[in-house]
Amino acid sequence: MRRAAALLFVLSAPVSPAGDAVRGRLLYERGLDEDGRASATLVLGAGGQTAPSDRFPCASCHGMSGRGGTEAGQALPPVRWEVLSRPGSRARHAGYTPATLLRAVRTGIDADGEALSPVMPRYDLTRAQGADLVAWLEQMSAAAGPGVSGDTVTVGTLLPLSGPHAEQGRAAAALLREVTEGWNASGGVYGRRVRLEVRDAPTVAAAREALAELSDEVLCLVGPAGPGAEPDVLADAVARGLPVLAPASPAPSTSVAEPVFYFLPPLDEVARVAADTTVRRLEGACRISVAPGGDPWLDVLVARAVARGCREVPAGEATLAVLSGPDPGAAILRGEAAGEHPLWLVGPGGLHGLEALPATVVDRVVVALAVGPPDPDRPEARALAERAARVGSGPAARSAEARAWVATRLLGEGLARAGRDLDRPALVRALEDVRALQTGVTPALAFARGQHVGARTEEPTRLADVLQTR
Numbered sequence: 001m002r003r004a005a006a007l008l009f010v011l012s013a014p015v016s017p018a019g020d021a022v023r024g025r026l027l028y029e030r031g032l033d034e035d036g037r038a039s040a041t042l043v044l045g046a047g048g049q050t051a052p053s054d055r056f057p058c059a060s061c062h063g064m065s066g067r068g069g070t071e072a073g074q075a076l077p078p079v080r081w082e083v084l085s086r087p088g089s090r091a092r093h094a095g096y097t098p099a100t101l102l103r104a105v106r107t108g109i110d111a112d113g114e115a116l117s118p119v120m121p122r123y124d125l126t127r128a129q130g131a132d133l134v135a136w137l138e139q140m141s142a143a144a145g146p147g148v149s150g151d152t153v154t155v156g157t158l159l160p161l162s163g164p165h166a167e168q169g170r171a172a173a174a175l176l177r178e179v180t181e182g183w184n185a186s187g188g189v190y191g192r193r194v195r196l197e198v199r200d201a202p203t204v205a206a207a208r209e210a211l212a213e214l215s216d217e218v219l220c221l222v223g224p225a226g227p228g229a230e231p232d233v234l235a236d237a238v239a240r241g242l243p244v245l246a247p248a249s250p251a252p253s254t255s256v257a258e259p260v261f262y263f264l265p266p267l268d269e270v271a272r273v274a275a276d277t278t279v280r281r282l283e284g285a286c287r288i289s290v291a292p293g294g295d296p297w298l299d300v301l302v303a304r305a306v307a308r309g310c311r312e313v314p315a316g317e318a319t320l321a322v323l324s325g326p327d328p329g330a331a332i333l334r335g336e337a338a339g340e341h342p343l344w345l346v347g348p349g350g351l352h353g354l355e356a357l358p359a360t361v362v363d364r365v366v367v368a369l370a371v372g373p374p375d376p377d378r379p380e381a382r383a384l385a386e387r388a389a390r391v392g393s394g395p396a397a398r399s400a401e402a403r404a405w406v407a408t409r410l411l412g413e414g415l416a417r418a419g420r421d422l423d424r425p426a427l428v429r430a431l432e433d434v435r436a437l438q439t440g441v442t443p444a445l446a447f448a449r450g451q452h453v454g455a456r457t458e459e460p461t462r463l464a465d466v467l468q469t470r
Contacts, residue, residue, distance in 0.1 A: 140425070176404050
């Protein structure tokens with residue numbers, strides 16, 4: 001009896017009031033402590049299976065916004081503090097206190113002394129961690145947040161407006177401005193004007209500095225490109241809780257708690273599919289050469305091709321020549337002039353100079369496009385193609401415009417789904433509800449909680465088909 005009374009005292013003792021919301025947010029969203037380690041051990045179901053807390057952080061069920069929802073028919077209750085602490089706001093009557101919330105998290109007993117659903121994991125949080133969690137749940141309830149006011153939604157982007165990729169960066173910026181200005185001319189989004197903040201990011205260092213300046217001013221980053229979409233920059237955004245609508249994932253999968261949505265498949269996955277397709281096309285006669293450049297995409301492709309029986313040889317002996325760089329057209333013309341006549345595989349870095357290739361060469365070029373050629377049957381693609389013709393975009397600019405176009409399609413869908421009650425968690429949840437979004441230049445995009453890569457990987461496209469639709 002004394003042991004039971006002592007346990008009840010421990011679990012009901014007041015949680016320390018000095019909770020840290022920053023630590024609480026990390027615990028809630030990612031299940032981690034300040035050192036990046038799992039902050040607790042959890043018990044799953046009646047079987048008693050254990051797992052580290054970063055496998056199933058609170059946000060994986062209750063959402064980044066704490067608004068709850070449903071999953072596989074199971075109701076997932078809201079956990080914002082104003083809901084938890086208000087008597088009569090739940091199916092039962094007692095409001096939670098910090099102490100009874102910690103008891104619920106640790107033992108599965110709710111504020112009324114009743115058992116919670118066995119679907120709810122039990123976490124062995126300390127009192128200090130319980131205080132941190134409550135501090136974040138209280139702060140989560142604050143209105144709006146960065147980038148949202150009564151009449152304006154501010155979004156940002158990081159693009160190389162100077163340096164060697166300035167043409168692509170400026171083309172993307174122009175399209176983003178044109179689309180957001182079009183929204184504003186039509187009344188904005190739920191009565192709010194959309195304001196675009198563009199920052200020059202010609203290097204990773206410049207991108208990280210610009211991100212630090214923007215992170216407290218914008219709702220999200222939309223369509224960053226070049227250095228602005230590098231893993232280090234995206235990691236900074238994740239650490240700041242900043243949603244990002246980025247072109248391609250640098251890794252095969254992303255954590256459920258990361259607020260980054262990749263509308264294109266991972267580049268290493270694109271490389272593997274490209275290798276499989278081209279090696280199969282050469283039917284056992286594959287000898288591969290790779291243009292120098294140090295692109296990690298090339299390393300993945302070559303390793304995959306060699307594993308499929310392809311031999312790496314000097315350029316003049318290759319039946320498959322792989323290019324990845326800013327001007328593949330010029331590289332192909334130099335190779336052809338030197339007597340090289342392989343199957344040319346162009347990486348997803350760009351299409352510059354390919355329109356100038358003679359027809360006899362075009363038939364031997366395939367492109368591993370992360371953003372495919374526009375689908376002429378889709379109105380979205382026709383609108384993009386008409387704009388490109390109107391402004392006179394070249395191949396490099398068109399590739400950048402296509403990525404920016406997809407970003408605006410996804411942003412517009414997310415803002416529309418989030419509605420007037422808009423903040424970062426609401427945007428994340430809205431994007432996770434996107435299904436079969438047509439862009440005209442990618443496969444239909446679909447996301448879900450725990451699935452933040454929107455498009456499936458496609459096989460390389462014949463250059464002739466690309467040019468026919470441009």
